[in-house]
Amino acid sequence: MLTFSLTRTDRILTPSDFTIIDFLMELGIDDSVTDDTLREAAMVEVDSIPDENREEESSAEPTYKQDQDGQEFESEAAAHAFYNAYAAEVGFIIRVSKLSRSRRDGTAIGRALVCNKEGYRMPDKREKIVRQRAETRVGCRAMIMVRKVGSGKWVVTKFVKEHTHPLNPGSGRRDCMFEQYPSQNEHDKIRELSQQLAIEKKRSVTYKRQLEVIFDYIEEHNVSLSKKIQHIVDSVKQMEPKEEEHNHS
Template identity: 50%
Template sequence: MDEDPSVHHDAEMTESSNGKELVTNGGNLDMEPHVGMEFESEEAAKVFYDAYATRLGFVMRVDAFRRSMRDGKVVWRRLVCNKEGFRKCRPKRSENRKPRAITREGCKAMIVVKKEKSGKWIVTRCVMEHNHPLVVAPANSRRTVLLSQTPDDKDVKIRELTAELQRERKRSAAIQEQLDMVLKDMEEHSNQLSRNIDDIVQSVKEIESKRVVVSHH
């Protein structure tokens, strides 16, 4: 995986040095997802699974993610069917209120992609089966693939907070540096005063010694 795969200009899908299929941003979107499939980026994986979902008849949802402890970047992402999980039960506000349509049915279909050291994103888990009917929408009403490339609000907020935290850390480091310099200057000034006092005390002692000698004579 550390070596760059050989890419042919007339091919939509290439094969990496370890034999795993590699899908680029402009790769073959008609494939089916499977464990071991590789992508050039997280966005490429989203584009692929979104196109696959549209073709099969379900809607993709960008789900959970994990970040690197080193730099805070996303290194693990789960893409699911929008009917994954179950809707949380909430107290009824009004008996006359029209009940909301059931959109979560506990569907398990998903893929999990993980970023490797080489920078490629590889499918580490893949569930194909859906527990609900699939409805293929007409071509003219399909969602644009660009929709899947838009970061979700949580990611944006986390990036903003991370950037603000970094700014505060830099500001605190600058203040700490200034404080250290002030403390160092104070320490040096204190040491100088101590030396001056020692010199004065020594001079007084010498003068007193001379007076004693003179008085004896």
Template identity: 50%
Template sequence: MFMCCCVAVEGNSLPEEDVEMMENSDGKNTVTDEASPMLEPFIGMEFESEEAAKSFYDNYAAGMGFLMRVDAFRRSMRDGTVVWRRLVCNKEGFRRLRPRRSENRKPRAITREGCKALIVVKREKSGTWIVTKFVKEHNHPLLPLLPNGRRHCQLSQTPDEKDAKIRELSAELSRERRRCAALQQQLDMVLKEMEEHSNHLSININNVIQSVREIESNTFTKPFS
């Protein structure tokens, strides 16, 4: 039996593999990473790996018309490996409210609506992963599929979501530009100091050479006693 502790939430994961069912020697069905018709999750469904579970639910999400998000997980206190994983709709939860910096600033689009759709998978002692919870219902309209049966995150976003993403990326670009400008200023200062040091060193060397030449000249021109 594994003892587990809760850990932080991860970001989105959208693998490209399809899935199929294979029968183990004990007669149970296990999902692998090969192509097959879309299946609906059910409690007790088994997967050969955590990645197979992610791939399966991602393809199921694409077929139903929503995006999967890889959510919370738990690790074994014995060896630190992941033994429990929650996969949710990308509209799960609610965005934390933060004070607006400016009244003129356009509010960010609401991308989370408290959707409860999810599956929970747990690793068994045998190494297989089993579905222990499945919630099918969504509290929002599902998005249409593209002709190829897959959806891209950017294509599935609403105009407001795209605007919010553009603003986020623009702000990040602005921060990076300011950071680069500061680094460039520091680099210019370092190069200037190196140049000044090099010039000062050259002057000192020239002074030493001149002094040596004067000494040599005085030595050779001094009459012998």
């Protein structure tokens, strides 16, 4: 579990190039955050953070930068992982929302991740006869929006921190970020199953060819047998008149 410190730095951070790991350590966060998974998933560059934009936070929230605009991620998955880690510490669950695609080639170029209490549930037309479910959406506006730029990185274009409902710090689901992105073990398993499937397909083709050969042989044998039977029938028919003539004589 990530641990966060509420101590403030004595200087204003400048827009020098450094990763989120260095940024978190600069704020006094426990260096256990350097876990390989987070290091690979959320390598970003941090813009300047004016001291006047930072405020004292309660122990209920980690010391994340309030203004995330301009922050960069190596991929959409990295942005997803980072926001999910943030949500787990703050105490809410994220939901994948809008996706923007390029009109040129259809690739993903924008993504919005929101609080799962975003918006409002559509009224159920059956509410008069069906017991109404408990309301889970309260119009929360907390969200992060990232967009892919020319360099291939994903940049934060909008970040809303405030929630309209109580939070439960530490109870967020950390595993959400891995549900949509298979782990290395899963990739290996998929590769292994794909190889087995390819082998079975080849074996199936071989069996099919063997069956076709057998059916061809059976068909040829049936044709030959039919000809022999027909020859016997014809021979019998030819012999019948001769036998009748012999009997009359």
